[in-house]
Amino acid sequence: xxxxxxxxxxxxxxxxxxxxxxxxxxxxxxxxxxxxxxxxxxxxxxxxxxxxxxxxxxxxxxxxxxxxxxxxxxxxxxxxxxxxxxxxxxxxxxxxxxxxxxxxxxxxxxxxxxxxxxxxxxxxxxxxxxxxxxxxxxxxxxxxxxxxxxxxxxxxxxxxxxxxxxxxxxxxxxxxxxxxxxxxxxxxxxxxxxxxxxxxxxxxxxxxxxxxxxxxxxxxxxxxxxxxxxxxxxxxxxxxxxxxxxxxxxxxxxxxxxxxxxxxxxxxxxxxxxxxxxxxxxxxxxxxxxxxxxxxxxxxxxxxxxxxxxxxxxxxxxxxxxxxxxxxxxxxxxxxxxxxxxxxxxxxxxxxxxxxxxxxxxxxxxxxxxxxxxxxxxxxxxxxxxxxxxxxxxxxxxxxxxxxxxxxxxxxxxxxxxxxxxxxxxxxxxxxxxxxxxxxxxxxxxxxxxxxxxxxxxxx
Amino acid sequence: xxxxxxxxxxxxxxxxxxxxxxxxxxxxxxxxxxxxxxxxxxxxxxxxxxxxxxxxxxxxxxxxxxxxxxxxxxxxxxxxxxxxxxxxxxxxxxxxxxxxxxxxxxxxxxxxxxxxxxxxxxxxxxxxxxxxxxxxxxxxxxxxxxxxxxxxxxxxxxxxxxxxxxxxxxxxxxxxxxxxxxxxxxxxxxxxxxxxxxxxxxxxxxxxxxxxxxxxxxxxxxxxxxxxxxxxxxxxxxxxxxxxxxxxxxxxxxxxxxxxxxxxxxxxxxxxxxxxxxxxxxxxxxxxxxxxxxxxxxxxxxxxxxxxxxxxxxxxxxxxxxxxxxxxxxxxxxxxxxxxxxxxxxxxxxxxxxxxxxxxxxxxxxxxxxxxxxxxxxxxxxxxxxxxxxxxxxxxxxxxxxxxxxxxxxxxxxxxxxxxxxxxxxxxxxxxxxxxxxxxxxxxxxxxxxxxxxxxxxxx
Numbered sequence: 001x002x003x004x005x006x007x008x009x010x011x012x013x014x015x016x017x018x019x020x021x022x023x024x025x026x027x028x029x030x031x032x033x034x035x036x037x038x039x040x041x042x043x044x045x046x047x048x049x050x051x052x053x054x055x056x057x058x059x060x061x062x063x064x065x066x067x068x069x070x071x072x073x074x075x076x077x078x079x080x081x082x083x084x085x086x087x088x089x090x091x092x093x094x095x096x097x098x099x100x101x102x103x104x105x106x107x108x109x110x111x112x113x114x115x116x117x118x119x120x121x122x123x124x125x126x127x128x129x130x131x132x133x134x135x136x137x138x139x140x141x142x143x144x145x146x147x148x149x150x151x152x153x154x155x156x157x158x159x160x161x162x163x164x165x166x167x168x169x170x171x172x173x174x175x176x177x178x179x180x181x182x183x184x185x186x187x188x189x190x191x192x193x194x195x196x197x198x199x200x201x202x203x204x205x206x207x208x209x210x211x212x213x214x215x216x217x218x219x220x221x222x223x224x225x226x227x228x229x230x231x232x233x234x235x236x237x238x239x240x241x242x243x244x245x246x247x248x249x250x251x252x253x254x255x256x257x258x259x260x261x262x263x264x265x266x267x268x269x270x271x272x273x274x275x276x277x278x279x280x281x282x283x284x285x286x287x288x289x290x291x292x293x294x295x296x297x298x299x300x301x302x303x304x305x306x307x308x309x310x311x312x313x314x315x316x317x318x319x320x321x322x323x324x325x326x327x328x329x330x331x332x333x334x335x336x337x338x339x340x341x342x343x344x345x346x347x348x349x350x351x352x353x354x355x356x357x358x359x360x361x362x363x364x365x366x367x368x369x370x371x372x373x374x375x376x377x378x379x380x381x382x383x384x385x386x387x388x389x390x391x392x393x394x395x396x397x398x399x400x401x402x403x404x405x406x407x408x409x410x411x412x413x414x415x416x417x418x419x420x421x422x423x424x425x426x427x428x429x430x431x432x433x434x435x436x437x438x439x440x441x442x443x444x445x446x447x448x449x450x451x452x453x454x455x456x457x458x459x460x
Numbered sequence: 461x462x463x464x465x466x467x468x469x470x471x472x473x474x475x476x477x478x479x480x481x482x483x484x485x486x487x488x489x490x491x492x493x494x495x496x497x498x499x500x501x502x503x504x505x506x507x508x509x510x511x512x513x514x515x516x517x518x519x520x521x522x523x524x525x526x527x528x529x530x531x532x533x534x535x536x537x538x539x540x541x542x543x544x545x546x547x548x549x550x551x552x553x554x555x556x557x558x559x560x561x562x563x564x565x566x567x568x569x570x571x572x573x574x575x576x577x578x579x580x581x582x583x584x585x586x587x588x589x590x591x592x593x594x595x596x597x598x599x600x601x602x603x604x605x606x607x608x609x610x611x612x613x614x615x616x617x618x619x620x621x622x623x624x625x626x627x628x629x630x631x632x633x634x635x636x637x638x639x640x641x642x643x644x645x646x647x648x649x650x651x652x653x654x655x656x657x658x659x660x661x662x663x664x665x666x667x668x669x670x671x672x673x674x675x676x677x678x679x680x681x682x683x684x685x686x687x688x689x690x691x692x693x694x695x696x697x698x699x700x701x702x703x704x705x706x707x708x709x710x711x712x713x714x715x716x717x718x719x720x721x722x723x724x725x726x727x728x729x730x731x732x733x734x735x736x737x738x739x740x741x742x743x744x745x746x747x748x749x750x751x752x753x754x755x756x757x758x759x760x761x762x763x764x765x766x767x768x769x770x771x772x773x774x775x776x777x778x779x780x781x782x783x784x785x786x787x788x789x790x791x792x793x794x795x796x797x798x799x800x801x802x803x804x805x806x807x808x809x810x811x812x813x814x815x816x817x818x819x820x821x822x823x824x825x826x827x828x829x830x831x832x833x834x835x836x837x838x839x840x841x842x843x844x845x846x847x848x849x850x851x852x853x854x855x856x857x858x859x860x861x862x863x864x865x866x867x868x869x870x871x872x873x874x875x876x877x878x879x880x881x882x883x884x885x886x887x888x889x890x891x892x893x894x895x896x897x898x899x900x901x902x903x904x905x906x907x908x909x910x911x912x913x914x915x916x917x918x919x920x
Contacts, residue, residue: 199695
C-alpha cells in the first residue's frame with residue numbers, strides 16, 4: 001500500500017535537466033534570443049509602470065516588505081529597492097500591462113513577463129553574473145512552457161496559463177540561481193504547483209487580475225524556491241500525480257509527453273514570439289493578414305464594408321469576454337476594434353490605442369462589422385500555429401481573402417535587433433522616459449549580457 | 461454585447477452582508493464560540509511551531525520581509541515582529557501542523573487556521589480592538605465557509621478547500637478590519653479568488669503543502685484586501701462568473717445557494733467543530749464509535765481481531781493517500797493506525813502519536829486489520845453530518861457494531877470551556893512551553909476578548 005514510487009517520473013526528468021543545465025550547453029542562438037526577450041521585457045515594464053495595479057503593488061511592497069534590499073524596480077522613480085519577491089511582484093505586473101510581452105505559442109503562455117522579473121530580482125539578490133542569469137532564464141522558459149503545454153488549450157479556457165505554468169518556471173529558474181540540487185528543486189516545483197492559480201474571470205469587467213497573475217507567479221515561485229532551500233518539502237509529482245495539476249486543473253486532458261519530449265534538443269525560448277502589435281496576441285495573425293491584404297489590393301479603411309475572421313476557438317473565447325472594449329485595455333481584446341485601428345492607422349502599435357480612439361465613431365462602426373467565426377482547420381493547428389485569415393468585403397461589393405501562416409514576431413518571423421531596439425524606444429517613450437541616452441545604454445548592456453559580471457542597474 | 465451586468469449577484473449580497481456586519485449584530489453565543497476557536501488556534505500554533513515548514517517560513521519572513529512591524533508571531537521565541545502577511549504566513553502554517561484546529565463540517569474546511577492568523581496580524585497592524593477583531597473573524601468564517609460550501613465535496617476531491625475557500629474568507633475579514641466599502645471588498649474578494657489554489661497531491665509523499673496552503677491563503681488574502689484598498693480592481697463575480705471559481709475549480713458541481721442562504725440567520729462559527737483527537741478529522745467519528753464500543757462491551761486492544769469501517773467517500777479519498785503512515789503526520793491520516801492508537805491508549809491525543817509508536821508491531825498489525833468500506837447512506841449525509849460506524853470482530857469470534865451520529869467536538873457536542881482550557885495547556889506543553897502561568901493569562905485574556913482595547917500580546 002505504499003504510495004511513493006521510486007520510479008522516475010517525467011517531472012523528475014524535467015527537473016534533472018533544469019538542475020544540470022550549464023551556460024556552455026546552451027546554443028548561441030538561444031542565448032541571443034534570451035537577450036532579445038530580456039530587453040523586450042525591460043521595455044514592457046517601463047511602458048506599463050503607471051497602471052493602477054502596479055501602483056497598488058508598489059504600495060504593498062513599501063508597506064509590507066523591507067525598507068531596502070538588493071533587488072531593483074525596473075522603474076527607478078520610486079526610489080525603492082526591496083527583496084526579490086516584492087521586486088519581481090512589481091516588475092512582473094508592470095511588464096504585462098501593455099500587452100507587448102512575448103508569447104510562447106504552443107503553451108499559450110507569456111513566459112517573459114514572469115521568468116525575467118523573477119530571475120532578475122533573484123540574480124541581483126545572490127550576485128549572479130550575466131551567464132548565470134541567462135542560464136536561469138532558459139531553464140525558466142523551458143520548464144514553465146513545458147508545463148503550459150502539458151496543461152494545454154482546454155486548461156487555457158478558464159485559466160491564465162502564464163500564471164499556472166509560469167509559477168513552475170519561476171520556481172525552476174530561481175532554484176537554478178540558488179544552486180539547489182535536484183531534490184530541492186523538485187520540492188520547489190511541487191510547492192509552486194500547489195499554489196498555481198489565475199482565472200480569466202477578470203476579462204469580463206476589465207479588472208486587474210492579469211497583472212496580479214504574473215506578479216503572484218513570481219512571488220509564489222520565489223517563495224517556493226527559497227523555502228525549498230530552507231527545508232520545506234513539496235510534493236514530488238505535482239504534474240502527473242493523482243491529486244496534482246493535471247488531474248485537478250485539466251482533468252483527463254493534459255499532454256504528458258510535453259513535459260520531457262526532446263529536452264535539451266528544443267528550446268522554448270526560440271519557440272516564443274515577439275509581439276509587434278500592441279493588442280491581444282490572438283488578434284495578431286488577423287491584423288497581419290488584413291495589413292497584407294490592404295497593401296496588396298490597395299484598398300483603404302474607408303473602402304471596407306465588413307470583415308469575416310475565421311479563427312480558432314481559443315481566440316473566440318478570449319476575445320468574446322471584453323465586450324465592445326470600454327477601456328483602452330479592453331479595446332485591445334476586441335478583434336473588431338483592433339482590426340479597425342490597424343486598417344485606419346496602418347499599424348496597431350502601443351501609441352495607436354488611445355482614449356480618443358474609443359470615442360471615434362468611424363472605428364466603432366468598423367468594429368461592429370467584423371465577425372469572428374470558428375474555423376475547424378485553424379483550430380486543429382492551434383496552438384502549434386497561430387494562423388490568421390480575413391475575408392474583406394468592400395463597399396464596392398468586391399471581396400478579398402488573405403491568410404498568414406505566421407504572424408510578424410513568430411519564431412519563423414522574429415523581430416530583428418533593430419526592430420527590437422525601435423520597439424524598446426517606443427515602449428520607453430510611452431512610459432514617459434525622455435532620456436533616450438539611458439535607453440540606449442541599457443540596450444547596449446543587454447546585447448552583451450553574457451559578459452556582464454552582474455545584472456544590477458537594468459533600470460530606467 | 462456588454463458583458464458587465466448590473467444585476468446583483470450572490471457574491472454582491474455576501475459581500476454587502478460582510479461589509480455591513482457590526483459587533484452589536486452578532487448573537488452572544490457566536491461571540492463566545494469565536495473566542496473558543498481563537499484560543500484553540502493559539503494553542504495549535506504553539507504546538508506546531510517547530511515544524512520544518514514553519515521554520516522555512518520564519519526564514520522567508522526574516523529574509524524577505526521587513527526587519528520589524530506591528531504584527532506578532534504567536535511563538536515569541538524568534539524575536540521577530542513583521543508586517544501582517546508575513547506574521548500570518550507563519551502563524552497559519554504553525555496552527556495547521558498538529559491537526560488539532562477546527563473543522564467546519566459542511567464546507568470541509570478548517571477556517572480557524574486561516575481566519576484567526578490573518579485577522580490577528582491585521583488587527584495588530586491597524587490597532588483594532590477586541591470587538592472589531594471578533595467581528596472580522598465572524599465575517600471571515602462566514603464568507604470563507606460559504607465559499608467552501610459553494611465549491612462543495614467534489615471540489616474537495618482534488619483541492620484543499622481550507623485554502624481555496626479560506627483565501628476568500630481572509631480577504632473579507634481583512635477588508636472588514638481595513639473598513640473597506642462594498643466595492644473595494646468585492647475587489648478584494650475577486651483578487652483573492654483568482655489566486656485560489658491548493659492541491660491534495662502532497663498527501664502522497666508526506667510533504668509540507670498543507671501548511672503552505674493555510675499560510676498562503678493568509679498572505680494572498682491580505683494582499684488582495686490591502687491592494688483593493690490601494691486601487692487594485694478584482695473581478696466582480698469571482699464565484700459564479702463564466703471563468704470564475706465555480707466554473708474552473710468544480711465545473712457544473714457548485715452549490716450556488718450556499719453563497720447567500722440565511723445570511724445573518726446562521727453563523728458558520730457555531731457550525732464549526734473542535735478537534736478533540738489529534739488525527740485527521742475524517743477519523744474522529746470512527747474513533748468515537750470505537751471508544752464507545754470498547755467502553756460498552758468491555759473489550760480491549762488485544763481482544764480485537766479486525767475492524768470494518770463503513771464511511772463516506774471523502775474519508776476514503778483522503779485517508780487512502782498517505783499509505784501506511786511512514787511519518788507521525790502521515791500516521792494521523794491512516795484510519796487503521798489511528799484506530800490502533802485509540803484502541804491501545806484509550807485516546808488519540810497529541811501526545812499519543814510518537815515516533816516510537818510508528819515502530820510498534822502491535823499497532824502495525826492492528827492497523828492492517830482495519831478496512832474502510834464505502835457506505836452509501838453515510839455518504840449521502842456527508843458533509844452535513846460526519847458520522848462514524850465501526851464493526852469490530854473479536855478474536856473470540858464475537859462481533860460488535862457501534863455508530864455515532866456526531867463526533868465529540870461537533871457543533872452538537874462542543875467542547876466545554878474547561879475542556880478547551882485543558883486542550884490549550886496540552887498543546888502548549890507539547891509545544892515546549894513550560895510556564896503555564898503565561899498560558900493561564902492568555903486563556904483569561906481570550907475569555908474577555910470583547911473587552912480588550914487591542915489584540916496585541918497573544919504570544920507564548
